[in-house]
Structure formats: C-alpha cells, structure tokens
Amino acid sequence: MNLLFKIAGTHVRNRLRQTIVSTLGVALGVGFSIAMAALMQGSQRDFVESLINAIPHVEIRDEKRDPTLQPASRFYQAVAFHGLRPLDDIGGIRNPTEAMASLRDWVDGNLAQQLSGQAVLRYSGQDLGMTLVGVVPTDELSVSTIKDDMRRGRFEDLATTPDSLVIGDSAAGRLGADLGDTVTVTSASGLSKRFKIVGIFHKGVSASDEALAYAPLKAVQILLEKPNVINRITLRLDTIAEAPAVAERAERQLGYKAVSWEEANEGLMEAFAVRNVIMYTVVGAILVVAGFGIFNIISTIVHEKARDIAILKSLGFPEHDIQLIFVLEGLVIGILGALAGCLLGYGLSSYLSTIRFEFSVGREMTHLPIYMSVWHYAIASGIALISAGVAGFFPARRAARLNPVDIIRGAT
Amino acid sequence: MAGDRPLVQGTPLLEARGLTRILPGVVPVTLVQNVSFTIGCGEFVAITGPSGSGKSSLLYLLGLLDRPTAGEVLIHGKATHTLPKKDLARIRLEQIGFVFQFHFLLPEFSARDNVMIPMQRLGALTPKQQKTRATDLLKNFGLADYVDRLPAELSGGQRQRVAVARALANAPRLILADEPTGSLDSRATEQVFDTLQSIVTETGTSIVAVTHDMDLASRMQRRIHLVDGAIDTDQILPPSVRD
Ligand SMILES: Nc1ncnc2c1ncn2[C@@H]1O[C@H](COP(=O)(O)OP(=O)(O)OP(=O)(O)O)[C@@H](O)[C@H]1O
Ligand SMILES: [Mg+2]
Numbered sequence: 001m002n003l004l005f006k007i008a009g010t011h012v013r014n015r016l017r018q019t020i021v022s023t024l025g026v027a028l029g030v031g032f033s034i035a036m037a038a039l040m041q042g043s044q045r046d047f048v049e050s051l052i053n054a055i056p057h058v059e060i061r062d063e064k065r066d067p068t069l070q071p072a073s074r075f076y077q078a079v080a081f082h083g084l085r086p087l088d089d090i091g092g093i094r095n096p097t098e099a100m101a102s103l104r105d106w107v108d109g110n111l112a113q114q115l116s117g118q119a120v121l122r123y124s125g126q127d128l129g130m131t132l133v134g135v136v137p138t139d140e141l142s143v144s145t146i147k148d149d150m151r152r153g154r155f156e157d158l159a160t161t162p163d164s165l166v167i168g169d170s171a172a173g174r175l176g177a178d179l180g181d182t183v184t185v186t187s188a189s190g191l192s193k194r195f196k197i198v199g200i201f202h203k204g205v206s207a208s209d210e211a212l213a214y215a216p217l218k219a220v221q222i223l224l225e226k227p228n229v230i231n232r233i234t235l236r237l238d239t240i241a242e243a244p245a246v247a248e249r250a251e252r253q254l255g256y257k258a259v260s261w262e263e264a265n266e267g268l269m270e271a272f273a274v275r276n277v278i279m280y281t282v283v284g285a286i287l288v289v290a291g292f293g294i295f296n297i298i299s300t301i302v303h304e305k306a307r308d309i310a311i312l313k314s315l316g317f318p319e320h321d322i323q324l325i326f327v328l329e330g331l332v333i334g335i336l337g338a339l340a341g342c343l344l345g346y347g348l349s350s351y352l353s354t355i356r357f358e359f360s361v362g363r364e365m366t367h368l369p370i371y372m373s374v375w376h377y378a379i380a381s382g383i384a385l386i387s388a389g390v391a392g393f394f395p396a397r398r399a400a401r402l403n404p405v406d407i408i409r410g411a412t
Numbered sequence: 413m414a415g416d417r418p419l420v421q422g423t424p425l426l427e428a429r430g431l432t433r434i435l436p437g438v439v440p441v442t443l444v445q446n447v448s449f450t451i452g453c454g455e456f457v458a459i460t461g462p463s464g465s466g467k468s469s470l471l472y473l474l475g476l477l478d479r480p481t482a483g484e485v486l487i488h489g490k491a492t493h494t495l496p497k498k499d500l501a502r503i504r505l506e507q508i509g510f511v512f513q514f515h516f517l518l519p520e521f522s523a524r525d526n527v528m529i530p531m532q533r534l535g536a537l538t539p540k541q542q543k544t545r546a547t548d549l550l551k552n553f554g555l556a557d558y559v560d561r562l563p564a565e566l567s568g569g570q571r572q573r574v575a576v577a578r579a580l581a582n583a584p585r586l587i588l589a590d591e592p593t594g595s596l597d598s599r600a601t602e603q604v605f606d607t608l609q610s611i612v613t614e615t616g617t618s619i620v621a622v623t624h625d626m627d628l629a630s631r632m633q634r635r636i637h638l639v640d641g642a643i644d645t646d647q648i649l650p651p652s653v654r655d
C-alpha cells in the first residue's frame with residue numbers, strides 16, 4: 001500500500017502543473033459550492049427568521065376546516081339543495097375568556113386575542129378603508145414585534161387611552177393625520193366612533209402600513225357590534241418547532257381552524273426546497289466538470305506510464321494494485337482539491353459576510369446573510385471525492401488491463 | 413561444479429508443452445512454434461538463435477506474461493493456463509525474476525529502490541532487511557557506489573545490472589533473462605555471469621538466459637537453439653566443453 005502510494009506520488013509529481021490545474025478545478029468547484037450554499041441557506045434562514053418574528057407561530061381563526069353543514073343537510077341525504085336560505089352565522093370565537101384560559105393551561109408561550117373587521121377611517125374629508133384590529137395591548141406586545149415597528153408614539157398607550165388608535169405610516173400620510181389627531185371610524189353597519197391616534201408604525205410591508213389599524217379590543221367590539229366576541233387568537237411559542245403539534249392540539253380542543261406558520265407558508269417552504277435542489281444540482285454539475293479534469297490528467301499519466309505499468313505487472317503486481325495506483329492519484333487530487341476548496345469556501349463566505357447592502361424598499365438588509373454549516377463542507381467535499389474517484393476509476397481500469405507484452409514489444 | 417549434480421531432480425521446475433504463440437491478424441504471425449522442454453532446479457540454460465527467431469516471445473510465455481495460443485507452461489508440475497491473472501501475478505512475484513532485453517527500470521526510483529520494489533510488494537522482509545538485501549545485490553554487480561542514482565544517471569550497462577539485481581530480489585526459483593549482458597563489456601559480463609552462476613550453484617535457482625554471446629552460451633550447462641520460433645537443437649554441454 002505504501003509502495004503504491006509512493007508510485008502514485010511520483011506520477012503526480014511528474015505532472016505537477018497539470019495536477020495543480022486539476023486540483024484548482026476541484027478547489028474552485030468545492031469553494032464556490034460552499035460559498036453558494038452558505039449564502040443560500042443564510043438567506044433562507046434570515047428570511048424564515050424574520051418571517052417567524054413577523055407572524056404568529058400558530059394562528060387560530062374563527063373558521064372550521066370543513067364548511068358548516070346547513071340544517072337541511074343534517075336531516076336529508078341529498079346531493080344538492082335548491083332555494084335554501086343559509087343560516088346567518090355571526091361568526092367569531094364565542095366565549096373567548098374560556099378558550100384563552102383553556103389554551104393557557106398547556107401552551108408554552110404567549111397568547112393574544114384579536115377581533116378584526118373592516119372599517120372606514122375619515123379625516124379632513126379623506127376616506128380610507130382599513131382593517132381594524134382590536135387587541136389587548138399587553139398581550140399583543142407579547143406575541144408580536146409591533147413594538148420594534150413603532151415609529152412615533154407608543155403602542156402601550158392603547159391600554160391607557162380609551163378609544164385610541166395606532167395606524168401605519170402610509171395610512172397616516174394618506175389621511176394627512178398625525179399623532180394626536182382624532183379620526184372618525186365607521187363600521188360596515190354604519191356605526192361611527194371617534195379615535196385618537198396615539199402611535200404610528202412602519203412594518204416595511206405595504207399592505208400593513210397602508211391599511212392596518214390597531215385599537216383596544218373593547219372599543220372595536222362595540223364598534224363592530226360583536227360584544228365579547230373575538231375572531232383570532234395568535235400564539236407565540238417558546239419552541240418554534242412545536243408549532244405544528246400545538247396547532248393540531250388547539251384545533252382538536254377548540255374546534256376552530258388552527259394553522260402553524262409552516263402550514264400558512266407552505267408555498268414558501270416548497271420554493272425553498274426547490275431552490276435547494278437547484279443549488280445542489282449546480283454544485284454537482286460544477287464538480288462533475290472538475291471530475292473531467294481529473295479524468296483527463298489520469299488518462300494522460302496512464303498513457304505516459306504504460307511502460308512502468310508493464311514493468312510492475314511483469315514484476316508480479318496484480319491488476320488490482322495497478323488500478324489502485326491510479327484511483328489513488330485521482331483521490332489525491334480530489335482530497336487536495338477538497339481541502340483547498342474548503343479553505344477557499346471559508347474565505348469566500350467570510351468575505352461575503354462583510355459586504356454591506358442597503359435596500360430602501362421593503363425589508364432592510366444590511367449585509368449578506370451567510371450561514372456556515374459543516375454540512376456544506378462535508379457535502380461539497382464528499383461530492384468532489386466521489387467525482388474524483390469515479391474520474392480516476394476508468395483510466396485506472398484501462399491501466400490495469402494493459403497487456404505488458406504489447407507494451408514491451410512496442411517499446412523494442 | 414554445478415554440472416556434477418543431476419540436471420533434473422524430481423518434479424521439473426518448469427515445463428513447456430507444445431508451446432505455440434501466433435499473433436492473430438490479417439496475416440497471422442507465428443512467434444513460437446510447438447516448443448517443448450523441461451527445466452529442473454539448478455539449471456543454467458542458454459537460449460540462442462538468430463535475431464527474430466522468437467527468443468523474447470518464448471521468454472514472455474515462460475514468464476507467464478503472455479498466454480500461449482496452444483500448449484501450456486507448467487510450474488512445479490502445475491498447469492498455469494487455467495489460473496486467473498491474479499494467481500499468475502503471485503507466481504511471478506514469488507517465483508520468477510524477469511530481466512527484459514531493454515532494461516526497464518522505474519525512472520523515478522533510485523537503483524536501490526528499483527531493486528526493493530518486488531520485496532516491498534512481497535513484504536516478506538522488514539524494510540530494513542529489504543534495504544540491506546538490495547544494497548548487497550547491487551554490490552554483487554559492482555554497483556555499490558551507485559545505489560542512490562536514478563536510472564537516468566546510470567550507463568546502459570549499469571542499468572542492465574540493476575535490472576538483473578531486481579530480478580533476484582525475491583530470491584526466485586526461476587530467473588528468465590533476455591540478453592542480461594547485451595550491453596556490457598567483457599569485464600562486466602564476466603561479473604554478471606559469475607554472480608548468476610554462483611546463485612545457481614548456491615541456491616539451486618534455475619536461470620534461462622537469452623544470449624547472442626556464443627562464448628557465454630558455451631559456458632552454460634545446456635543450450636537451446638531456436639530457429640523461426642521452433643527448437644532447432646537442445647543440447648546438454650558436458651563440463652569438459654565448458655571448461
Ligand atoms: N507485434 C508484432 N507484429 C508482428 N510481428 C511481430 C510482432 N512482434 C514480434 N514480431 C515478430 O516475431 C518474431 C519474434 O520476435 P522476438 O522479439 O521474439 O525475436 P527475438 O528472437 O527476441 O529477436 P532479437 O534477438 O532481435 O531480440 C520476429 O520476427 C518479429 O519480427
Ligand atoms: Mg529479443
């Protein structure tokens with residue numbers, strides 16, 4: 001084995017320049033794969049993290065998974081009914097206090113109740129349709145990042161000021177209203193109430209900044225004529241991974257639809273999975289190309305060293321040994337390339353993480369999100385080694401099968 | 413004298429039975445034709461014949477490097493044509509030392525390392541013993557001062573002697589040498605011949621050597637003369653002729 005290594009070493013050293021070039025090929029492939037993986041997974045984690053911060057981990061809505069049966073269906077087995085007037089359902093989660101208390105019993109994390117509905121805000125002759133969300137301010141603060149989004153005023157003031165309102169900065173701008181101004185809010189059924197603006201937020205999501213307003217729960221229940229009713233419970237869990245399990249249990253317990261953040265963003269998660277598949281395909285392709293480089297140089301060496309192969313075989317080296325020599329050469333290039341590639345990858349991702357970007361629209365990103373994982377290094381190196389082994393295997397097999405006498409006759 | 417011992421003792425070391433090698437092609441070329449003979453332990457055999465008469469080709473067949481078109485080679489009475497390549501390689505490693513007509517050494521290895529290669533593959537000696545043995549072998553051929561030289565730094569005759577030393581590395585039962593003294597002057601030829609002769613005498617190793625040197629051939633115990641790939645004469649030379 002030692003001897004085979006030594007022989008492989010002399011071959012590689014003889015073709016040092018070509019060896020270095022193909023090693024660099026592998027190194028570049030591995031290095032860029034690692035940097036790309038770090039960037040891709042970094043951005044994914046960054047995105048998911050801010051998503052998880054911005055949305056509830058579990059959301060319970062006043063909906064059922066299956067549509068409510070109309071009374072007629074309960075009594076008659078029929079394919080369809082005509083001329084049926086559906087039963088009016090005022091909706092909402094009834095008995096919120098009881099529901100909240102039963103959840104608090106076992107959920108590790110914070111809960112908040114909401115009642116939201118459509119309303120029109122009016123100020124100085126301007127009308128703006130908005131989603132009005134009634135909240136218990138202290139609860140809401142414990143489940144959301146709204147506090148960080150406050151630009152002016154304080155969210156906590158919703159609790160101390162009766163009939164107060166916190167609206168998005170775009171909405172405020174459109175209405176021409178400012179902190180301390182009083183706006184008129186009209187519900188769909190025509191009820192009006194005056195609210196004082198105590199805070200202005202900016203979430204960086206235009207749908208919220210333009211059309212979302214928070215008010216104390218009691219005031220919204222009165223305005224929407226739904227006393228003691230809520231239509232949404234949001235949960236912020238201590239352990240995010242428990243979200244699906246918590247959602248399932250809550251749904252079974254309350255009978256309302258409970259959705260975990262993963263379920264709510266299923267499409268996004270699929271998109272990430274597809275992105276990863278694409279990434280590893282590209283990584284694989286790069287390393288296959290590097291493999292061709294290795295194949296090329298090993299083939300050259302086999303051709304060049306045909307005489308040595310004949311000598312070794314005539315001395316009594318079995319085919320297996322000859323094959324091993326050249327596979328080793330491929331692997332040596334692969335290993336050196338993978339090592340250099342890991343260093344390159346580390347350097348590249350470290351460098352990328354120092355680059356700063358500024359986006360004015362949407363989410364602010366101050367630097368490229370880089371996530372370093374041993375797995376990126378292991379996977380890229382693993383693929384490189386497999387590709388190097390395969391690339392070495394074929395010329396090695398050809399070398400092993402060379403007929404020594406043909407070579408010796410040819411050399412004389 | 414070696415010649416005083418019986419030439420064939422018990423099972424012959426090597427037996428060729430109707431060996432024929434034909435290169436296939438549009439016009440098939442017959443390299444070796446129906447060659448049969450036995451070689452016992454401790455024989456020193458010369459193979460002579462005109463250039464192109466198939467001496468090298470016969471040696472490749474005897475060394476199990478090439479497979480005969482017809483006939484077979486038996487080693488210690490055991491047929492070899494049915495053995496897998498792996499086993500043939502093992503026999504070559506342990507029992508046969510081969511010297512090519514054109515001294516083939518590994519160019520990146522020093523003279524001593526070249527001699528050590530078969531020992532390293534066999535692994536019967538410790539690395540230290542291997543090194544000592546390789547140095548001693550080279551010394552026998554007058555190369556004590558050249559052990560660390562690369563083949564490119566040696567003369568043709570020196571390389572040939574390194575190749576002979578390498579063939580002896582694993583103390584094989586049989587040495588097949590294709591013109592081992594082809595590019596040596598008379599003094600060096602003498603040295604190589606004496607060394608080989610003493611190996612035959614002392615260890616009972618058999619040597620089959622192709623040579624053009626009629627004087628040298630006449631000093632061996634037996635001479636097989638080839639013409640056009642077939643045995644022309646196979647004569648045992650009495651000691652009186654040799655001395
Ligand atoms: N590949 C080949 N194709 C055709 N003919 C070949 C081939 N190889 C060898 N020969 C022929 O086979 C014959 C035997 O060759 P071989 O090398 O065995 O001769 P030799 O006795 O060793 O000659 P020399 O003394 O010159 O070394 C020669 O006539 C040679 O021309
Ligand atoms: Mg010849």
